[in-house]
Amino acid sequence: MRSALLHVSVPFVLCVTLANTSLFDEVKVDLAYDHYAERRVDYLPSFLAMPCNCLVNLAYIYMGLYWLLNCRGVKETEQGRYMREVFAFMAVLYAPVQWVRLASLRRAPAVLDQWFTLPIFAWVPVWISSIQRRPARWRAPGAAVVQLLSLLSYGLSLAHERGFEVALGCHVAAAVYKGACVQRDLGDGRTRVYLLLAVLSCAGFVVLKLLDHWLSRYWLFQRLTGHFWSKVCDVLQFHFSFCFLTTLTQRAQGKTASQEE
Structure with missing residues (x-):
């Protein structure tokens, strides 16, 4: 767990440092x-200024800690455990970034809110590659390169005001494509349902956020707004x-064990 935390926290701190410089002053973010x-x-303090959109970030922390701590009794390889722990730490650390953005309305957390979305999505293809290649063939430097390229892709936001959306769209497409490929090779009806629910949650995350103001015309979305429900969809995603991914990891691990016997 310490190695997973280290490998997530080092780029996290580096990104926080860069976001607090003038490097991203021209990036279009909502403040x-x-x-x-x-x-x-x-009448509420700034960290609860929009209570629903602020408090929903606790769901990220709960979900991340659940997947970080609740699988200790499950038999898994060191590689599979590492993949799971990195993804869980990403969820836990992402929550305070979003919360600080709402509380402060500063540029740096707004940039980080966008920026950290990219390596989170990029971890899905990395994890899937580890499932497909099995422990003997998977190499950590390849995962590091993917994550580095993902972080660097945020540079598109400096080139064009819609650069972040382009980068995010590519990340989402890559994650869905790799998910469909591994489902075809190793999946069954159970994992198909998981994949479908993850994709539907992703669609809800995007669509509900975009329709936030439009949906607020209806009483159902006036307190629990589209942006709030988009975050719920993100947690479900x-x-x-x-x-x-954990189900397929265990299945691939079982296949490897049976082939070695």
Whole structure:
């Protein structure tokens, strides 16, 4: 667990440092409460200014800790455990970034909110590659290169105001494609359901966020807004991705063991 935490926290700290320089001053990010459909509650402290959108970040922490700590009794290889722990730490560390963004409306956390989304999505193809190649053929430097390229792809936001959306779209497409490939090779009906639920949650995450203000015209979305529900979908996207990937990891591990006997 310490190696997973180290490998997540080092780039995390580096990105935080870079985001607090002038490097991303030209990146288009939203820095006003008007961007969100949820109304600010003036008498609450800033870290609860939009209580629903703030408190939903606790769900990321709970879900990350669940997958980090609740699988200790499960038989898994060192590599499989590492993959799971890295993904869980990403979820746990992502939550305070989003929360600080809402509380402070500063540029640095807004940039980090976007930036950290990319390596999170990039970890899905990395994990899938480890499943497909099995421990004997998988190499850690390849995963490091993928993560580095993912972090560097945020540079597209400096080249064009829609650069982040392009980078994110490529990351999502790569994750879904790799998921479909490993499902075809190793999956069954159970993992197909997990994959479908993860993809639907991803779609909900994107669509509900984009329709935040439009949906607020309806009473159902005036307190629990589209942005809030998009975060719920994001947590579910994480959860079903964990279900899908851990199940396939155990299945691949079982195949490897049976071939060695």
